[in-house]
Amino acid sequence: MREIAEFRVDEDFAPRLLSENEGKRLGDSIRRVELATNDPRFERIGELQRETRAKTDRSFFYGWHIRRRYTKEELVSAKCLQLAVTAVFEPAGEECGTEYDEATACSNCGAGAAQVSDLYLDLRKAPKNRDIARTIADEIIVSQRLAEKMIDAGVTGFQFRPVRHKARYEDEPVDLHQVPTGREILRRAEEAGFPHPTGKFYVWLNRAENRVLFEQARAENATLKGEEDRRKGKPMPIWYQLVVTATDAEIVPPTRVGIDPFDDDPKGECRCPLGDLIGLNLLSEVSIRAASRGDTDIVASRQFIGTRRGVLRPRRAILISPRMWRLIESEKLRGIQIEVAHLA
Ligand SMILES: [Zn+2]
Incomplete structure (x- = not known):
């Protein structure tokens, strides 16, 4: 598996990490850059984010997104996969x-x-x-x-x-x-x-x-x-x-949920103490307690991820069986992201 992180970096601070021609300029003030998460400069982005926020009222990066790329063998041999729907529209x-x-x-x-x-x-x-x-x-x-x-x-x-x-x-x-x-x-x-x-x-x-x-x-x-x-x-x-009818899949460690790739929300500002909402964003692949997986082709997590604000509603992670994955694969569906999920 190869993990690629994309960041929207503030152009004013970009020279602190990036060479002149690195990344893609989006207008005058934002630069989009992609880095493998095992690139030494990846951790440096986290440091620059903390430094920039401590010294200014701005951020080194704003938006971010992580993609995981798998080999065919990794996908074919997975016992459980996560389905994320990436084609998003409004209004709610x-x-x-x-x-x-x-x-x-x-x-x-x-x-x-x-x-x-x-x-x-x-x-x-x-x-x-x-x-x-x-x-x-x-x-x-x-x-x-x-x-x-x-x-x-x-x-x-x-x-x-x-x-x-x-x-x-x-x-x-x-x-x-x-x-x-x-x-x-x-x-x-x-x-x-x-x-x-x-x-x-x-x-x-x-x-x-x-x-x-x-x-x-x-x-x-x-x-x-x-x-x-x-x-x-x-x-x-x-x-x-x-509507996913089975909602018992229990998300367990080492799943990381937090605010961004460098902020696991140690104060729990985006988590519910009652245990249903576990954070703002998924930061890693998902691990599910094996005994809670059930035997349906589609199952949703018991816990929610996201935030309840305006019309936004927290979502459940969706896990699918290898059989469902093969159906998706044969249909060449667009607007989704498939990741390997782990049974713990
Ligand atoms: Zn709650």
Whole structure:
């Protein structure tokens, strides 16, 4: 495994570490530079950060990001992997009408509020040409294509929930029981083993071969409701919310969680004393207590990482089985980062 750290360095201080042509200038004031974490200068960045902050009200670096590169053998032989969704978009569900029950969240850190409505998003903002993405509040969505693959492969440990476009409130929901083709759809779905109203039903319904029927049912519904002049807008892309149902994976040492690669948050400013929120950022690969792993293809950590602020919500780490990894690998998914995770 090769670990590469990227930093956004303040141009005024960059000459203290970097040669004139090193890195990439982003405008006049920031330089982006990449260093392997085993490069001796990596630790020097941490020292410069402390020195700069002690002497000025500025920072040596602002943003940072760590990437881990693996050989094929390392990935193939891993017993457990971490899936991070890197395709991120706004606005968050809460800004589009998704409801959370804050009373169910930790009273100390605010992590873990239950989502109590379907996920409403502005789907025009969801990334194009991606099969998986998440909002800034860590609401994860997957495409119809990936949803079909996951169901066909029998992947376990999750549910799909419908994702609704926020502007569609005026779009009449189709009551399938009320129209002839709707009743035919319900009958066929039952026959195919995808009974209404399970999450699998909606994936089945949105399959290309069933869309025609659904459009027919929708047309009948429109006629029924006397709305023949329904707008013929371009249809919104179809997404599902990925809800990981197993959330027992216990993150254990030597996992590092902290503020940045040189700050493990020794005072615990970003940790919850109740043990649910364990810090602001993951700083290392994840280790999970083996006994808490369970046997599903997807499992989320019990603990949260991040912060509860504005519409931001702490996230759980997502672990996947080698089988799920092979599915992802064969689909060449973009917008994700895969790391090896360890069972302790
Ligand atoms: Zn808490």
